Amino acid sequence: MGDTRVRERTRGGIGEDVARIDGLPKSKGAFAYASDLWADGMLWGHTLRSPHPHARIRSIEISAAVASPGVHAVLTAEDVPGKKTYGLEFADQPVLAWDRVRYVGEPVAIVAAEHPELARRAAARIVVDYEVLPAVTDMKEALEPDAPKVMEFGNVLRHVRIVHGDPDADADVWVEGYYETGMQDQAPLGPEAGLAVPAEDGGIDVYVATQWLHVDRQQMAPCLGLPMEKVRVYLAGVGGAFGAREDVSMQIHASMLALHTGKPVKMSYGRAESFLGHVHRHPSRIWMRHGATRDGRLVNIRARLLLDGGAYASSSTAVTGNASTFACGPYEVPNALIEGTGVYTNNPPCGAMRGFGAVQACFAYEAQMDKLAAVLGIDPIELRLKNALSTGSVFPTGQVIDGTAPVREVIERCAAIPLPPEEPTGPATRDPITVPGGAQNVGHGEGLKRGVGFAAGYKNTAFSEGFDDSSEAWVRLSAGPAGPLVEIRSAAAEVGQGVYTILTQIARSELGVERVILDPSDTNIGSAGSSSASRQTMMSGGAVQLACGAVREALFERVRAREASSDPAGELRLEAGQVLESELPLGPIERFLDEPIEETRVFHHRPTEPIDERGQGAIHVSFAFAAERAVVEVDEDLGLVRVIQIAAAQDVGSALNPRSVEGQIEGGTAQGLGLALMEELQVVDGRIRNASFTDYLIPTILDMPPVVSVLVEEPEPGVPYGAKGVGELSTIVAGAAVAAALRNATGRELNRIPVKPDDLVGLAEPPTSSGPPAAPDVPGPRSVPEYFGLGAGQMEILANDADDA
Amino acid sequence: MTRIEVTVNGVRRDAEVEPRQLLVYFLRETVGLTGTNVGCDTSSCGACTVLLDGESVKSCTLLAVQSDGREVTTIEGMASDGEFHPLQEAFHRNHGLQCGYCTPGMIMAAASFLHENPTPTEEQVREALEGNLCRCTGYQNIVKSILDAAGQMSGVKA
Numbered sequence: 001m002g003d004t005r006v007r008e009r010t011r012g013g014i015g016e017d018v019a020r021i022d023g024l025p026k027s028k029g030a031f032a033y034a035s036d037l038w039a040d041g042m043l044w045g046h047t048l049r050s051p052h053p054h055a056r057i058r059s060i061e062i063s064a065a066v067a068s069p070g071v072h073a074v075l076t077a078e079d080v081p082g083k084k085t086y087g088l089e090f091a092d093q094p095v096l097a098w099d100r101v102r103y104v105g106e107p108v109a110i111v112a113a114e115h116p117e118l119a120r121r122a123a124a125r126i127v128v129d130y131e132v133l134p135a136v137t138d139m140k141e142a143l144e145p146d147a148p149k150v151m152e153f154g155n156v157l158r159h160v161r162i163v164h165g166d167p168d169a170d171a172d173v174w175v176e177g178y179y180e181t182g183m184q185d186q187a188p189l190g191p192e193a194g195l196a197v198p199a200e201d202g203g204i205d206v207y208v209a210t211q212w213l214h215v216d217r218q219q220m221a222p223c224l225g226l227p228m229e230k231v232r233v234y235l236a237g238v239g240g241a242f243g244a245r246e247d248v249s250m251q252i253h254a255s256m257l258a259l260h261t262g263k264p265v266k267m268s269y270g271r272a273e274s275f276l277g278h279v280h281r282h283p284s285r286i287w288m289r290h291g292a293t294r295d296g297r298l299v300n301i302r303a304r305l306l307l308d309g310g311a312y313a314s315s316s317t318a319v320t321g322n323a324s325t326f327a328c329g330p331y332e333v334p335n336a337l338i339e340g341t342g343v344y345t346n347n348p349p350c351g352a353m354r355g356f357g358a359v360q361a362c363f364a365y366e367a368q369m370d371k372l373a374a375v376l377g378i379d380p381i382e383l384r385l386k387n388a389l390s391t392g393s394v395f396p397t398g399q400v401i402d403g404t405a406p407v408r409e410v411i412e413r414c415a416a417i418p419l420p421p422e423e424p425t426g427p428a429t430r431d432p433i434t435v436p437g438g439a440q441n442v443g444h445g446e447g448l449k450r451g452v453g454f455a456a457g458y459k460n461t462a463f464s465e466g467f468d469d470s471s472e473a474w475v476r477l478s479a480g481p482a483g484p485l486v487e488i489r490s491a492a493a494e495v496g497q498g499v500y501t502i503l504t505q506i507a508r509s510e511l512g513v514e515r516v517i518l519d520p521s522d523t524n525i526g527s528a529g530s531s532s533a534s535r536q537t538m539m540s541g542g543a544v545q546l547a548c549g550a551v552r553e554a555l556f557e558r559v560r561a562r563e564a565s566s567d568p569a570g571e572l573r574l575e576a577g578q579v580l581e582s583e584l585p586l587g588p589i590e591r592f593l594d595e596p597i598e599e600t601r602v603f604h605h606r607p608t609e610p611i612d613e614r615g616q617g618a619i620h621v622s623f624a625f626a627a628e629r630a631v632v633e634v635d636e637d638l639g640l641v642r643v644i645q646i647a648a649a650q651d652v653g654s655a656l657n658p659r660s661v662e663g664q665i666e667g668g669t670a671q672g673l674g675l676a677l678m679e680e681l682q683v684v685d686g687r688i689r690n691a692s693f694t695d696y697l698i699p700t701i702l703d704m705p706p707v708v709s710v711l712v713e714e715p716e717p718g719v720p721y722g723a724k725g726v727g728e729l730s731t732i733v734a735g736a737a738v739a740a741a742l743r744n745a746t747g748r749e750l751n752r753i754p755v756k757p758d759d760l761v762g763l764a765e766p767p768t769s770s771g772p773p774a775a776p777d778v779p780g781p782r783s784v785p786e787y788f789g790l791g792a793g794q795m796e797i798l799a800n801d802a803d804d805a
Numbered sequence: 806m807t808r809i810e811v812t813v814n815g816v817r818r819d820a821e822v823e824p825r826q827l828l829v830y831f832l833r834e835t836v837g838l839t840g841t842n843v844g845c846d847t848s849s850c851g852a853c854t855v856l857l858d859g860e861s862v863k864s865c866t867l868l869a870v871q872s873d874g875r876e877v878t879t880i881e882g883m884a885s886d887g888e889f890h891p892l893q894e895a896f897h898r899n900h901g902l903q904c905g906y907c908t909p910g911m912i913m914a915a916a917s918f919l920h921e922n923p924t925p926t927e928e929q930v931r932e933a934l935e936g937n938l939c940r941c942t943g944y945q946n947i948v949k950s951i952l953d954a955a956g957q958m959s960g961v962k963a
Contacts, residue, residue: 029840
């Protein structure tokens, strides 16, 4: 008791640059991705997909496929055991199409065979008799009265109208702009894959790479006609996600085939099928008018946003809400009218992708800020600072921003990062690899112009508009063979973002124990919510913190009961495997662990409100902000670009693992840069024309410049450790910053991303618009399918779960 | 079917393969080494990079029969005597990975490159790795990892 020597601190806790717990398995090739799964006697599933954007299915003839060698099952819509549709928010998507197909790539039939090639060959023998119908593949045309209807109730998914202050308020100066963004793909490097294994109890065990185990299950079970508890979903190794795995892909199909054949069935998409098998980032068209005073204060913003949701709802209604509510940028504006519409078309379905609507809005509002700065003759950064939001500012939905809002700080600290030195231009003045097109020996450094562009942006973390996306965690503290041991169970999906490492760091800090193990994620514990919306550190981190706190309290009760010498007034604490009382060691933790202690806790973020008829409500949980500055070099003859540097400053609340946070900023920046310069699914008449990595380009190591990042740490009140989500912000601002830099270099309008070489050399005209579409007639501000009583997906089911509890 | 003899990670394998079988599927499905990943099917992403007689190749671009009589090293063969390869440790230490799907290919491509150029500059690392895509990291920590490993390896040799 008299030991007063300096104690060790618990190592590997929060705030440290802890190496990833999956880093060694992944770097030695021992980490099992979903595509690596194998079971004895397993069959391979294959999906037959629609070749038409819109057609009636007259008949499906499967007999030749059934008779194919090695085939064990050929299933169509009539074989779906339960509910025939599913969906993340509304069950509008057929498991397998019947009567109609609504996009190219829609699943029509599935095959299980002994080898993937046998399955593919059999699928090619299925004869589907289609009557091709007129398709609507333009988002604006979808709103016209005579447009083909994608759904019986029409083509409007959601229309949000936000009335903030006096939308008729006049201003000294107005600038106007029209903007377009293309359809981006998440392109995670690991294609969709999973293994479904029929269980003895008549249920199914499914191992799959996903972002949200429980909502997969909630969509799967009704379609499979099974009670929820007979569908058990286990997380298989995930090769990146970025939103692409928030929706179901092969989960129901593989389960149907496995239940039908009584054998394990694996489905593993190739890259081409992956492009068809998941949702994409919504293409957008955005019209904006910004009004300001002569000295540069924003007075009024008019924004009209149109998003192409494609053939099925996925999360389009939430994306429409997000794009609309963030349309004014991280700026104080007293008056605004924002109208956002998400529509159905016969294009591939769009849904979640990193940034979730805030990306498209940021590209538009930041271009507007630069336009306004030019008209007013004010420095663009000064204009942003002058209008920056801060704590206490009012969001366009009337919500008071009560958390930290270091908008000025992220702008100032980003702008303060030193610019890269000027480099000589002209032939043979430097290493060809450092000039645009140099790596391909196309450009030689003539006609280079440097440009600098800046963008600030913001986004919500966790789910909004009344959604309670809670997370559960179970924590057990026991005496292991080498001292105390913490075991964590959480259904949070590790998709590469690093949540597993963060959860172990939290447990170390909370319990003062360095040996922490994490059980595999599955549905045998309560939902952790989705690995999306930059929410897992806050939500599952919060759940682990709560559970650890409960374990600690139970331990302290034991300590008090057993330690006669314990001073009831003394403060107990756990550090480096020791119980401390008033900072003095009482003894090793395991002395009190003759029985293990285990606790389960659920973390809820604060409740949010749905949006009302005027677009008002405290709809978001928490806001995070970021700014990036891009420096580019453009070859004005060839239209080629090299990005020289990205400077980034991000509001992270507090960094629980700073290097991991920087890694998120760097990776998110790459995806924003890709959207600005190269990434677009070329969809012509509803068909994706570039479904491969030879034709859909993502940034290579030569396309990515160094990212210099600064973490702005102002802890967020009411959030575990004050840590804000960090996953999405850099993607939101990077594209806008690169586009601004290209404008600065070329003086061109560049109102569409991705910017193409033809845009940079003036061979292509900037897109124009005859004006925004009229506001559609909708029953209210919520999602249109809701008003039509369309069977809901997760919304309805989660609500029912809550009722049962 | 064609008979091939190929040494994989130091172990000789005799196998009957279909002449059209790609090396990557031979490694993954016949030999059972799933550390080599398939990311694109079009030789664009480099996730399937392995060493063939010490030089990096995209194993989805090669037929299994082309490896007949040759030596293939996959990510599983990089550690020796229970010691991780310096590149494996460097990727772990420097946060050189997130989802990790590209990592085996990155490490194999980097190993081949560092054999040619043991003391590269950052530009040279970037040029050498252009054929390997990563969707998570923005490459910064991959470059850092390879430079770190180069330092460790040249230090070991010195």
